[in-house]
Amino acid sequence: MVADEREALTRQYAAGEITWWTLRDRGLDNYVEVLGQLGKLGLRPPIARDEGPNMAARSRGRTLIRDALKTHLP
Amino acid sequence: MNRPFALIVTDTSPLLTLVLADSLDVLLRPGLPISIPDAVYVEATRVRGSPGADQIVAWINAHLDWVRIVPTDIGIDQQRRLEEGRSIRGLGEQAALEALERFLRSNPTAEALLLFEDSDVQKRRAVVDERVSLISTGEFLRELEAAGLIQSTDHILDRATARGRNVARLREIGDHDPTRERLRDQMVRRRDAPPTKR
Numbered sequence: 001m002v003a004d005e006r007e008a009l010t011r012q013y014a015a016g017e018i019t020w021w022t023l024r025d026r027g028l029d030n031y032v033e034v035l036g037q038l039g040k041l042g043l044r045p046p047i048a049r050d051e052g053p054n055m056a057a058r059s060r061g062r063t064l065i066r067d068a069l070k071t072h073l074p
Numbered sequence: 075m076n077r078p079f080a081l082i083v084t085d086t087s088p089l090l091t092l093v094l095a096d097s098l099d100v101l102l103r104p105g106l107p108i109s110i111p112d113a114v115y116v117e118a119t120r121v122r123g124s125p126g127a128d129q130i131v132a133w134i135n136a137h138l139d140w141v142r143i144v145p146t147d148i149g150i151d152q153q154r155r156l157e158e159g160r161s162i163r164g165l166g167e168q169a170a171l172e173a174l175e176r177f178l179r180s181n182p183t184a185e186a187l188l189l190f191e192d193s194d195v196q197k198r199r200a201v202v203d204e205r206v207s208l209i210s211t212g213e214f215l216r217e218l219e220a221a222g223l224i225q226s227t228d229h230i231l232d233r234a235t236a237r238g239r240n241v242a243r244l245r246e247i248g249d250h251d252p253t254r255e256r257l258r259d260q261m262v263r264r265r266d267a268p269p270t271k272r
Contacts, residue, residue: 019193020087024163031087032125035094035238044231045091047212048196054208058195061187061209062217068104069221 001027006037014043078184080109080177082144084170086118087191088211093126094241095233098133100215101141103223106187108141109177110134112149113169117162125241144173171201178205189214 009026012018013034020031028034038045048058081104083089089110092098101108115134119127134141148169152162170188178184185205192210200208209217215227224230 013193016193016196019197020085020191021164021194021198029163031090032094032238032241035091035235036240036242037238039235039237039239040242044228044235045087045212046193046196047216047227048192048210052196053199054195057200057202057206057208058210058213061207062213064187064207065104065209065214065217066221068106069217069223072103072105 007041010034010037010041010043014038014041014046016046016049078177078181079106079186080184081106081187081189082109082111082170082174082177083114083189084111084167085191085194086114086166088189088214089114089118089130090126091211091231091234093129093133094237095230097224097230097233098129100218100224100230102137103218109144109173110141111144111146111166111169111173113146113152113162114166115143116149116152116156117166120156125237144169144176146172146176148172174201174206178203 006028009018009023009028013020013023020034023029023034028037035045081101088101089098092100115130119130121127134143146169148165152165152169155162155165174186174188177186185207187207187209188200190200190208190210192212195208195210212227212231215224215230218224219227
C-alpha cells in the first residue's frame with residue numbers, strides 16, 4: 001500500500017468515516033502501525049459516537065462499568 | 075457481583091492501545107474477571123519482541139487471578155492457518171463469539187460484557203442478547219475518567235499514538251540503516267562469488 005493511500009485511510013478512520021474492520025480489509029491490519037500512523041498525523045483513535053446499531057447494548061455496558069467502579073473504588 | 079460474569083476482549087486493538095500507553099492495569103479497575111480468547115492473545119503476542127507483546131504476556135501472568143486466556147476451536151484453526159501461512163484476519167472476533175457462546179451456555183444467569191474497538195462497535199451490528207452488553211475502549215476510558223481513576227482518555231490515547239509513532243520511526247530507521255545495508259550487500263556478494271579453494 002502506498003503512503004498516500006495509508007494516510008488517507010488513517011484520516012478517514014480517525015474521522016469515524018470508516019471502521020477498523022475496513023482498515024483491515026484494505027490491508028492495514030496491524031493496529032500498532034495504525035496507532036503509529038495516527039501519531040505521525042497528529043490524530044487520535046476515534047471514540048464511538050452515541051449512534052449506530054448497538055446503542056442499547058452499549059448503554060448497558062456503560063452502566064455496568066459505572067456500577068462496577070462504584071463498588072470497587074478505593 | 076454474584077452471578078457468573080466475564081469481560082471478554084474481542085480484538086487486539088484495546089490491548090495494543092492500552093499496552094502502548096502503559097495503561098493495561100485500567101482493565102482491572104472495575105474488578106471484573108477478564109477473558110481473552112486464545113486467538114486474540116496469539117494475534118497480539120505471537121511476534122516475540124513486537125511492540126507491547128512481552129508486556130501483555132507479563133501483565134497476564136501477573137494477574138492470573140483476574141485475567142484468563144480462553145481456548146477455542148477458532149484458536150486451533152488460527153494455529154493451523156499460521157503454520158500454512160494463511161490469513162488470520164478476523165479470527166480474534168470469531169474466537170470471542172465462540173468464547174461468549176460457551177460462557178452463556180454454561181449458566182443461564184451468566185452475563186458478559188464485550189470490549190470492542192470504537193469504530194467497529196459504532197458501525198457494525200454485534201451480538202443481540204439481553205445478557206450481553208458492549209463497551210468500546212474509548213467508552214471504557216471515559217467511564218474511568220468520570221470516576222476520577224485516570225487523568226484523561228485523551229492522555230492515554232495520545233500516549234498510545236506517540237509510542238506507536240516511535241515504533242514506526244524505529245522501523246523506518248531499521249529499514250534504512252546503512253550498516254545493515256552494507257552487511258546485506260556483503261552477504262549477497264559473498265553468496266554470488268565462486269567458492270574459494272582451501
